[in-house]
Amino acid sequence: MQSQLGVTILGTGYYVPPQIVTNLDYEKKYGVSADWIKKVTGVEKRHISTPDLACSDLAIPAAKVALKNARIEPEELDLIILTSMGPDFASPPTAAIVQGTIGAVNAAAFDLDCACLSFPWAFFVASTLLKAGGFNKILLISSELGSRCANYNDPNSFVLLGDGAGAAVLGKSNDPTKGIIASYFKADGQQYDVASIRAWGSRHSRLSPNEIDNFAFNMNGKKIYKFAVNAIPEIIDQLTKQAGLTAADLGLIVPHQANRRILEAARKRTGLPEDLFFININEFGNTGSASIPIALAQASEKKKFAAGQKIMLAGFGAGLSWGGILIQT
DSSP: OGGGOEEEEEEEEEEOOSOEEEHHHHHHHHOOOHHHHHHHHOOOEEEOOOTTOOHHHHHHHHHHHHHHHHTOOGGGOSEEEEEOSSOSOSSSOHHHHHHHHHTOTTOEEEEEOBTBTHHHHHHHHHHHHHHHSSOSEEEEEEEEEGGGSOOTTOHHHHTTBOEEEEEEEEEEESOTTSEEEEEEEEEOGGGGGGEEEOTTSSSSOOOOGGGHHHHSEEEOHHHHHHHHHHHHHHHHHHHHHHHTOOGGGOSEEEEOOSOHHHHHHHHHHHTOOGGGBOOOHHHHOBOGGGHHHHHHHHHHHTTOSOTTOEEEEEEEETTTEEEEEEEEO
């Protein structure tokens, strides 16, 4: 009977720190043209954490909103999966800190990291566990403080980054048609250095101030652009083929909010209409793995999709990694 179970999104939520930094703020502080930032990235503002905030400080309020919208109590959770490129500590997992803080006393907890593709991966893992049995309700959280790893000597990258967290609660459904109907994940580790944060791992655990250019967030913009504008159409094509559908059957595509110019170029390659893609990078910037669940939660708020529709979560990023999932809601 377990194989006949479906998976449903019980509720979503997001949280961004209250401090807003506009392009004009960056122009005044760093001399980078506000108009240039908007033209090149599509970002108009981003939310930036104050120094006292950590990953869990964004994750916890996002989780609480998702739980409230799901109408369940923390004690009902069986598992918490958190994704981040900047957890509170190397150990313990930040998911455990969230678990203890929100009172999810019956939940196991672990962290997962696949850079900006982490949320679709977490959704896939959670869905597999729910259908396998032993778990009934799972909380997914993606929480990022991109501003902490930004290289403020590089205006091509730091102007993109924003902080925030998105969350979703998944549960079992008696309708076997609900949940993931197609998945597609790929990686090319030979290009691991195209986008990276090399600091604070075991290879580069301590940095002097003059090393920031090499070990803060670093990306090859031209290679990322070429990679991403090809990856997004590939993801859409592969997922629709797997499901035996066409793009016309889709209700909404929620992509990783990396750069508006990338998303527009990729969309034009697919020939799909603008309103099929949910884009909010102008409001939040690139929030890493949190960008997809923040966009998903905001799309739900704005009623951009409804029960019975098919929505796609498509991501790409460091690794290099790319892929996504197609969900029957």
